[in-house]
Amino acid sequence: MSRRPVNPARRIGDGVNIPFVGAVQSKSRSSPLLSIGLVVVGAILVIGYFYSGSGEPSSEIEVVSKVEGGVSCTLEVQRALPILKKAYGDSMRKVLHVGPDTCPVVSKLLKEQDTEAWGVEPYELDDTDTSCKSLVRKGIVRVADIKFSLPYRPKSFSVVIVSDALEYLSPKYLNKTLPELMRVSADGLVIFSGYPGQRRAKGAELSKFGRPAKLRSSSWWIRYFVQNRLEENEAASKKFEQASTKRSYKPACQVFHLKSHH
Structure with a gap:
């Protein structure tokens, strides 16, 4: 009976440009420490992107959590x-x-x-x-x-x-x-x-x-x-x-x- 809502009009990846993702890929042959550092920085930026504004999760977070149920x-x-x-x-x-x-x-x-x-x-x-x-x-x-x-x-x-x-x-x-x-x-x-x-x-x-x-x-x-x-x-x-x-x-x-x- 339970169905979970989602707003695919704002799906992650559709028009969302997450900084540093390309940089992480292009530096894949650099030193391990540099790669790890870039991944950490990228993760922090992504988290900051989702939580920006009011200090609470934005609707994109809800999209991720609800997409499986349609x-x-x-x-x-x-x-x-x-x-x-x-x-x-x-x-x-x-x-x-x-x-x-x-x-x-x-x-x-x-x-x-x-x-x-x-x-x-x-x-x-x-x-x-x-x-x-x-x-x-x-x-x-x-x-x-x-x-x-x-x-x-x-x-x-x-x-x-x-x-x-x-x-x-x-x-x-x-x-x-x-x-x-x-x-x-x-x-x-x-x-x-x-x-x-x-x-x-x-x-x-x-x-x-x-x-x-x-x-x-x-x-x-x-x-x-x-x-x-x-x-x-x-x-x-x-x-x-x-x-x-x-x-x-x-x-x-x-x-x-x-x-x-x-």
Whole structure:
């Protein structure tokens, strides 16, 4: 169930020029002491590069520690919940999360005071724990194909959050699913989507989803929103950015805030 996020858009080695690496290689035939000294100096500079600024590990350190598990925007939702609460305020009291591994997101939301939460798992649940089975049994989490109508009345939820799900839909089905997500939300829709080139978290098998993930760029999404007359929730987006800056939070996924249809 657990998938670890990563921000491959900032992978180590992609455009990062670490000083002295070339020098160490070119001096390989010099004396052993000189080589060792250069390696030590290079290591110190690399460490200083990663820890520069606030005195805490930068996001590149997180990239190294999380790259093995691949990216999970659903796990990123859990990290972003405090930021979302700052951005949406009271609207975060009635939330629907749509995406794989929704049970942990719903469980975390339910632990918050005065918060109601539901989840939609777009794919069959495999090897679920007792807590998740309990949520399904109570009807809090449902398994539903998001290519079709969602089993909820209009504006059933204040905020709808979707992650790791739209990437598996062709534009044909996006044209059906996004209006449905809008229909059941009253105060906004938040989309967490992977960056192009990101490696998917383990467990996102082709056999399960039926098609490979199509990780789209921010320009593709923005163009799609404009073409389909989906408006950005500018107020929520601004508050999200402000809260992110204040808490030094850097999303590992793209985050889009859209207005609900009224």
